[in-house]
Amino acid sequence: METIQTDVVIIGAGGAGLRAAIALAEADPGLRIALVSKVYPMRSHTCAAEGGAAGVVKPDDSLEQHFNDTVGGGDWLTDQDAVELFINEAPKELVQLEHWGCPWSREDNGSVAVRPFGGMKIKRTWFAADKTGFHLLHTLFQTSLRFDNIQRFDEYFTTDLLVADGRVQGCTAIEMRSGMMHQFQAKAVIICSGGASRMFPFTTNGSIKTGDGTALAYRAGAPVKDMEFVQYHPTGLPGTGILLTEGCRGEGGVLRNKDGYRYLQDYGMGPETPIGEPVLKTMELGPRDRLSQAFWHEQKKGKTIETQWGDCVYLDLTHLGEARIKERLPFVHDLAKSYLGVDMITDMVPIRPVVHYMMGGIHTDINGAAGLPGLFAAGECACVSINGANRLGSNSLTELLVFGRRAAESAVAYINGGDKTVDAGAANDRAEASRARITALFQKSGGGETTSGIRREMTESMESGAGIYRDEESLKATCGKIAELRRRYNDIELHDKSNVFNTDLFQILELGSMLDLAETVAASALARQESRGSHQRLDFTERDDSRFLKHSMAHYQGEGPPRIDYLDVTITKSPPGVRDYSGDHK
Amino acid sequence: MSLRQIELEVLRYDPEQDDEPRFQKYSVPCQEEWVVLDALNYVKDNLDGSLSYRWSCHMAVCGSCGMMIDGEPTLSCKAFLRDYGSKIRVEPLANFPIERDLVVVLDDFMSKLKRVKPYLIPKQHKPIADGEYRQTPRQLKLYKQYTLCINCTLCYAACPQFALIPDFIGPAALALAHRYNLDSRDGGRAERQEEVASHEGIWECSFVGACSEVCPKSVDPAGAIQQMKIASTVDWYLERLMPWRNK
Numbered sequence: 001m002e003t004i005q006t007d008v009v010i011i012g013a014g015g016a017g018l019r020a021a022i023a024l025a026e027a028d029p030g031l032r033i034a035l036v037s038k039v040y041p042m043r044s045h046t047c048a049a050e051g052g053a054a055g056v057v058k059p060d061d062s063l064e065q066h067f068n069d070t071v072g073g074g075d076w077l078t079d080q081d082a083v084e085l086f087i088n089e090a091p092k093e094l095v096q097l098e099h100w101g102c103p104w105s106r107e108d109n110g111s112v113a114v115r116p117f118g119g120m121k122i123k124r125t126w127f128a129a130d131k132t133g134f135h136l137l138h139t140l141f142q143t144s145l146r147f148d149n150i151q152r153f154d155e156y157f158t159t160d161l162l163v164a165d166g167r168v169q170g171c172t173a174i175e176m177r178s179g180m181m182h183q184f185q186a187k188a189v190i191i192c193s194g195g196a197s198r199m200f201p202f203t204t205n206g207s208i209k210t211g212d213g214t215a216l217a218y219r220a221g222a223p224v225k226d227m228e229f230v231q232y233h234p235t236g237l238p239g240t241g242i243l244l245t246e247g248c249r250g251e252g253g254v255l256r257n258k259d260g261y262r263y264l265q266d267y268g269m270g271p272e273t274p275i276g277e278p279v280l281k282t283m284e285l286g287p288r289d290r291l292s293q294a295f296w297h298e299q300k301k302g303k304t305i306e307t308q309w310g311d312c313v314y315l316d317l318t319h320l321g322e323a324r325i326k327e328r329l330p331f332v333h334d335l336a337k338s339y340l341g342v343d344m345i346t347d348m349v350p351i352r353p354v355v356h357y358m359m360g361g362i363h364t365d366i367n368g369a370a371g372l373p374g375l376f377a378a379g380e381c382a383c384v385s386i387n388g389a390n391r392l393g394s395n396s397l398t399e400l401l402v403f404g405r406r407a408a409e410s411a412v413a414y415i416n417g418g419d420k421t422v423d424a425g426a427a428n429d430r431a432e433a434s435r436a437r438i439t440a441l442f443q444k445s446g447g448g449e450t451t452s453g454i455r456r457e458m459t460e461s462m463e464s465g466a467g468i469y470r471d472e473e474s475l476k477a478t479c480g481k482i483a484e485l486r487r488r489y490n491d492i493e494l495h496d497k498s499n500v501f502n503t504d505l506f507q508i509l510e511l512g513s514m515l516d517l518a519e520t521v522a523a524s525a526l527a528r529q530e531s532r533g534s535h536q537r538l539d540f541t542e543r544d545d546s547r548f549l550k551h552s553m554a555h556y557q558g559e560g561p562p563r564i565d566y567l568d569v570t571i572t573k574s575p576p577g578v579r580d581y582s583g584d585h586k
Numbered sequence: 587m588s589l590r591q592i593e594l595e596v597l598r599y600d601p602e603q604d605d606e607p608r609f610q611k612y613s614v615p616c617q618e619e620w621v622v623l624d625a626l627n628y629v630k631d632n633l634d635g636s637l638s639y640r641w642s643c644h645m646a647v648c649g650s651c652g653m654m655i656d657g658e659p660t661l662s663c664k665a666f667l668r669d670y671g672s673k674i675r676v677e678p679l680a681n682f683p684i685e686r687d688l689v690v691v692l693d694d695f696m697s698k699l700k701r702v703k704p705y706l707i708p709k710q711h712k713p714i715a716d717g718e719y720r721q722t723p724r725q726l727k728l729y730k731q732y733t734l735c736i737n738c739t740l741c742y743a744a745c746p747q748f749a750l751i752p753d754f755i756g757p758a759a760l761a762l763a764h765r766y767n768l769d770s771r772d773g774g775r776a777e778r779q780e781e782v783a784s785h786e787g788i789w790e791c792s793f794v795g796a797c798s799e800v801c802p803k804s805v806d807p808a809g810a811i812q813q814m815k816i817a818s819t820v821d822w823y824l825e826r827l828m829p830w831r832n833k
Contacts, residue, residue, distance in 0.1 A: 039640075039642065039650070040692065040696070040737075042648070042649060042736070042737050043640075043642055043648045043649060043650045044648075045642065045643065045648070047643065047647050047648050047649075047736075048643050048645060048647055048648065092714050095714050095717055095718050096714055098718040098719065099706070099708070099712065099714065099718075099719070099771075100705070100706055101705065101706035101766065101769060101771065101772070103726060103729075103730055103733045104718075105723075105726070106721055106722060106723050106726055107723075108722065108723065109720070109722070110720030110721050110722045110725075111718065111720065112718050131647070131734075134647055134736070135733060138733070142704045142705045142762075143705045143706075145699070145700045145703075145704065145705060146705050154696070177685055177691075206642035206643040206644065206648060207641055207642050207644070208642045239619065240644060240645070242644070242645045243645075331647075335645060335646075338646075338664060338666075339619075339645075341619075450635075451631075451635070452630075452631035452632065452635075495635050495636060496635060496636035498600050498602050498603070498636070498686070499602060500600060500601055500602055500638075500685065500686045501638045501685055501686040501687075501689050502638070503630075503637075503638045503639075504635045504636055507635075
């Protein structure tokens, strides 16, 4: 087996991974950095983020406002020390991106422009038209090409972490073009592999978002945190699940039910605001969890529109006019037209809530250090707890910058803080075990289960049992179903025996990751007997701070369901309060 | 939802088993609003798990799923079945070596991308604490179009010059160099000229314009290359007519 000796391995080359790689390269030009990803960097799903990145920069804004919006938006399940650090670092990171060439949209005087987003009291979202994630990703990727000590391993599929003597000392990965297993021996590993929303049937996420990195860490013994918090974005295109950015509402778009009525006013987000004059933090600029939940109620009342793709409501942008839509929202204008045949300049767009983001992930401390020595994580795969029970739109792009860099700096400090020599013999034994697992898949025949069949049953069960609203019965059914599917997973037969770009194999491995994480979502949701943020229980409708102002921690238990315990939330200055998105809020 | 039966004729090639590429036919029950990628996913999930291709975002921004569809370089996630007949031929992107089935080898493109130094080389250093560089909407507009490239490489599959001369740096990479050259914050044009104005660079382009026609993001690499040719020509004359400028 080919062995790559390096100092730090980064798994995932999207926004967080690239930001970490650049930070490592800048910290020490002598450091050997291996950037490993199952796709080329520019294919990473950061590219699909549209609306923008939050950071306080304008004179009418303040760090305190960003703090309050984020902590309240997260229903007080955020760690406030992490949030404070995040909002302090955010503007610097966004300026850094600007210095690296990011084509941010501008004011007439040449300063960076900001737009309003849901749940924020002051507009503070930096944007590059409606392709912010795309530009951010490409700026980072192109900047990374400056550094010769970033060695990329594009299209390498990571299969296991190498853990020896209680330390993470690298990983194994399959070179996809040859099928050859490689081992990366390293002093530290940073996981930046993104989210796992493909465990749901209807999602904005690309096919690659299967939670592989999170599952690697979980199986290796690092706990995953707050997995029950799954964000539904309120405005997805029916059928495809394509995202229509929150910028649509930031620019003045409104939501209507089948009667043309702006129903959000009936769900604590009224009174109705005038068309064309969006008011921050109320009505359509309420937070994502509340808007998606309001859809569910409208659907129950029979106020949604029946379409061939299921029930929808309307996103109405017709009052914005052609010029503004083409300047500020050119991408989503094209998407709605191409994929739904609706021109948003003249017609209302049918939309529905769609799974978008996992607030939970690999538990890390404020420095990006995960629950195993030598392991770090950043971005959507991680849970440093700035998002709590509901992420505020436009915090995630900034998060991957701030914590991508921070995880890198922590890894450097860790490496320099004592002897981190790799135990080559032990690492090699683990790598051989990883290879044997894959070889066994190739050799096994019979079984009768299929990847697509089990995947379909998993996604259906997640939607029906662990969707926008949940209760004990639905969650128990989903827990049972996922446990059953995890057993049946072992009977999937690998039919494609080729070593070259074997997507049959990679889909099996991805499904394994999703199943393990789906079980943590359902189990954590079942155990949390309250409603908070994106986690809404029909049988426990209120927030219960006395029992659940705590992070859920899921620990891997092999074939059985995860063990769940809890970790206190860090509260520094904002005691839990009421989330008020009515127009009367202060 | 109306169904439509489509016959997909897909190029297959596994270097471990096949001496040369072959075509395989699949009959796929498709929904009217599907794209070709949806039909391929149907094949993968229901008919033949060994079919290999790249895809991710299904919204024309990750750049993974470029293929030849009925002979034209196209993103399969934006190739609507309604625009095709009942038989559709799907092949890997032309002008690239086939890795397997619809997956092509991208090493050459990735190395060319790096060669043109596609990153900001600032005119003057500015500390982060001093905030952003000022750039007016007008200055942004000058280069914005050339930032929109998703590296899908359809333009390389369309380019007759790249087909003839594989060393040609090619449309996407050159357009990206142009993007940074035009950025008001950048001062790196001279450094990029080494690659861009070389015989493998802009002068290899014969201005057929096929690259711009197939570009799914309207980047217009052909336009970028012609602009660079003009700028380089101006350089050449200035060097000779006004040698004192060469300091």
